[in-house]
Amino acid sequence: MFKNLTVVDHPLVQAKLTIMRQKDTKPPEFRRLLREISVLLAYEVTRDTKLTMARIETPITFMDAPVPAEKDPCIVSILRAGNGILDGMLDLLPTARVGHIGLYRDPISLAAVEYYFKLPQDVSERHVIVVDPMLATGNSSVAAVSRLLEVNPLSIKFVCLVAAPEGVKAMLDSHPQIPVFAAALDSHLNDHSYIVPGLGDAGDRLYGTR
Ligand code: URA
Numbered sequence: 757m758f759k760n761l762t763v764v765d766h767p768l769v770q771a772k773l774t775i776m777r778q779k780d781t782k783p784p785e786f787r788r789l790l791r792e793i794s795v796l797l798a799y800e801v802t803r804d805t806k807l808t809m810a811r812i813e814t815p816i817t818f819m820d821a822p823v824p825a826e827k828d829p830c831i832v833s834i835l836r837a838g839n840g841i842l843d844g845m846l847d848l849l850p851t852a853r854v855g856h857i858g859l860y861r862d863p864i865s866l867a868a869v870e871y872y873f874k875l876p877q878d879v880s881e882r883h884v885i886v887v888d889p890m891l892a893t894g895n896s897s898v899a900a901v902s903r904l905l906e907v908n909p910l911s912i913k914f915v916c917l918v919a920a921p922e923g924v925k926a927m928l929d930s931h932p933q934i935p936v937f938a939a940a941l942d943s944h945l946n947d948h949s950y951i952v953p954g955l956g957d958a959g960d961r962l963y964g965t966r
Contacts, residue, residue: 758924761961763935764800769793769939773917775957783964787840790889790917790962793939795845797915801937802829802849802887827882828852830909834859834900835872836887837959841915853882857903859896868899875907879937884909891919891938893949894926901931917958918942920951 772789772965775781781789813815813817832855833842849891849912870913876882891897897914904912912934914927919938922945925938942951960966 757941758921758928758936760928760932760934761798761919761941763941764797764937764939766796766800766876769796773939776917776961777953778906779956781961783962789844790840790930790944790958791844791847791868792870793917794887794915795848797917797937797939798845798848798885801913801915814945819828821959826910827878830855830876830877830879830882830884831883831932832857832886832904834886834896836889837888837890838886838942839876839964840889840958845885845887845915852885853879855884857900861895865886866895866898873903875904878880879912880908882909884912886912886914887916888914889917890925890951890954891916891927891936892945892951893920896938897923898926898930901927901934905931913937918954920945927928 767896770792774791776786781863805953806825807822810823812821828851830853833839833843835858855875858870859870860868888897915937918940920942929965942954943953946952
């Protein structure tokens with residue numbers, strides 16, 4: 757449906773997401789499931805990692821074996837809900853570097869305003885994976901990617917849990933070169949810009965703030 761979108765339709769991802777969507781699922785289980793799904797999303801999003809051969813010694817003999825050819829990726833969390841995906845990605849990619857972007861929506865202009873931006877110094881030598889569970893209007897995700905393009909990383913991919921068509925289209929319109937990975941593409945946004953059927957406010961459900 758969207759040429760920039762990969763839906764990770766692995767049965768384990770889908771079954772875990774179903775539990776997350778249910779309104780009675782409490783923060784500890786919600787956090788755990790997001791962490792588990794994020795491991796599986798990290799597996800998919802790193803599928804094109806370049807390898808090179810290195811000489812190693814096993815207990816039996818020497819061999820040429822594959823090792824990563826480039827620096828570890830940098831995972832960039834869009835605060836605060838992005839941290840829920842970040843934790844799972846770091847389980848699979850423990851040597852990845854981490855960046856954080858904080859954005860809020862200006863109540864008058866509705867534009868995304870940056871309040872926090874911290875990346876590894878050598879991010880221009882790394883592939884970046886931007887994470888935020890809900891790709892809704894796409895305003896903050898598009899703004900985050902625009903900001904990251906300024907620091908010139910090797911590449912950028914965007915990973916979310918649930919995407920709305922409006923958000924995927926916004927990303928495609930602004931950044932057609934950025935691949936988007938999601939566990940589900942939902943129906944639409946409601947009048948409050950929540951994803952339908954979605955799972956509610958991901959940050960609140962992760963951290964029990966409502
Ligand atoms: N952010 C959320 O947490 N949930 C939505 O449905 C949309 C944006």
